[in-house]
Amino acid sequence: MANATRMTSRRMATRLVELGMVTEEGAAKGLAAIGEYAPDLDEELVGDDVLDAIDEFGLAVWVHGEDVDDLEEGYRGILREAAALSGGSVVVGDVELVRDADGGEALHFLRNGEPVWWPVEHQPGDCLDQLTIMECIGDLEPGGADPRMFYELPGLDVCEDDVYVLATPEQARALRGEFGLDLEGLDAQKPQYGPPATAPFGTFEWYMQDDARTMSEPAREFLARWTAGMDDALARWRTEFLPQGFPFDFSLASLDALEPLVLDRHPGRDSVIAAGGGPFVEGAVRYIGETLLRVVPSRWGYQDMGLSDAYDRIPMIRSNTPAGFLQTVVPLRRLGALAEHRERGLLAASEGFLRDAVDRHRKAQAARRRPPETEGA
Template identity: 50%
Template sequence: MATLRELADRMVALGMVTEEKADAVLADIGRWRKEHLDEQLDERDLFGWLPEFGIAISVHGDDVDFVEDYYRRLLEETVTACTGGAVVITGVRLLRDEDFGEFLYFLRNGEPVWWHVEHESDDYVDQMAVFEQFGDLDPGGDDPREFYQLLRKKHESCQDDVYVLATPEQARALRDEFGLDFCGLDAERHDSIVRANTFLDSWLSEMDDALAAWRTRFLPGDFPFDFSFDSLTALGRLLLARFDGWSAVNRAAEEPFVSGAVRYLGETLIRAVPCRWSCWYVEDEPVLEIVSDTPAAFRASVVPLNALARAAGDRDPGALDTPVEELRDAVDQYARMRRLLSAEVP
């Protein structure tokens, strides 16, 4: 471990804080307890001191009295100050609906952002929801800094969560030199997203030709190839005639009939509800899904392959209508909360 002076010097050298800011923080600490400056820091000390330098945000784990007011101070004051104005948060509102739950709404550099949150009491922050959505506060663009959550080696109840704003190189230096553990520091998030988007663009470019070939090869002449609900029931009957259950569909995932059915189901969903294709990777394999055209806080997703397998497993040709309902619920939920927001804005 190191001392507070050594930590401050290293953050200055890394370009995380200015020399003037570091000197001011050390001087302020020294005025009330000078011995702190040269004491060996433990994990608890590091978690407590980093926010003092303005390069970290502490999300309170104990009683905050009024959670909406706390979110407003945290986002509008602390985040804006920590990022040096790269991220400016305004208009924070906590909206509640008895059917759809709670959502935190705010403007990030003038653009609307929604977070899904849950509170058993107005006295406590939903720390898990904040963690899952904190990436919305990264500066982005040409700014390489990201918020990394510090991971504790010793966990206790009602502890604050601390997020450090740093470049990957700065975070690695703090990890290697001061023993700090950052969540997601070495995750290849950007590369994975680029890879998934490249695959999806190529896959979508073949859509019309692939569906035409699938129709010619596998569909009977009376099949209503019009992307309607009736056509989904007809597809369900063809599916049940070919496969006897969930696992049989999954085993045939790469075969032409199933891959074409995945395309047709997805394209039908897109015509029925505002939604779009998306892609992500699991164990080096692409997973194609349909996601609702809503902010992430409201998003519903359907993996067409799983929907086909479920219909075969349930032996229900009408089950392919279910994904439409799931996606429509997400769109309706978003519309409901926007109306609630409009009604509350003076």
């Protein structure tokens, strides 16, 4: 808890109404609940009393750090409480903790009628996966023009509860500055999403449309140019760089045949990365990607978020799976790894990463107690 000005339950109710976080009716109900165990509503709130009061006003989602009696029921409660804070714009249903035949676990639920999967991993003792909740709770934020985001007040130790509050950036700063809540993520920017996909859920077209709604305009324009020019670019690359007899058939075996051509040209990773915009390496990136698209359900992806990581401003291949199972292969990085390690078969092995994601999704679908929705890859 950060230092805050003197705060009482009554003062808190007034400020929450002024901030637009609760209605007058909600404030009255919260004060009535607090009054049952702390009758003096003008007494200063100290320490965790502030967080307890926030909870009574219906603004907090608690994620228990210790064992729970029933994992599925624990997740169900968290999802429903988080969705309820949206005021109706987010509706959650059909919550199910799925365990497949290989012991893998995933949390499945419907968000506004569309399936969502969260990967979960439980340690012995039936503790909720707090890390996954922290990484994925944004799935339950209101969309459109609603600026509210989930801000976390994490427990100090592994087994302590985490608490989440749905607030606008201005409200979150007030909760920290006036109420003393050490909320994390005050500098985070909420992604601006486009309209929802209209293609049938789980189809190739749906995945492409869903990607597009989260991409910046420059990223969408780049990906459109990249894919539209694919056939002509590969034809030029084939003519200019591939020897006669090369098996240009988009098979995994053809990726094996490509490797010696790469190794002859590039002594290491840095050489490949430096030549990434050149015609030979760019053509190889295109060919690897188009091969993967043909052997495993996947699609081209691209993002332009101003980040300095291996996945920004670089063409990639994404598995056609829900986000909870998503796997990504960056052909340029695979070419760099081949040149660095000189291990044959590395390019074709890229298929395995994508295949594993698709297989895990299918196993989870098959393991559901309820009939699975159409989520075809």
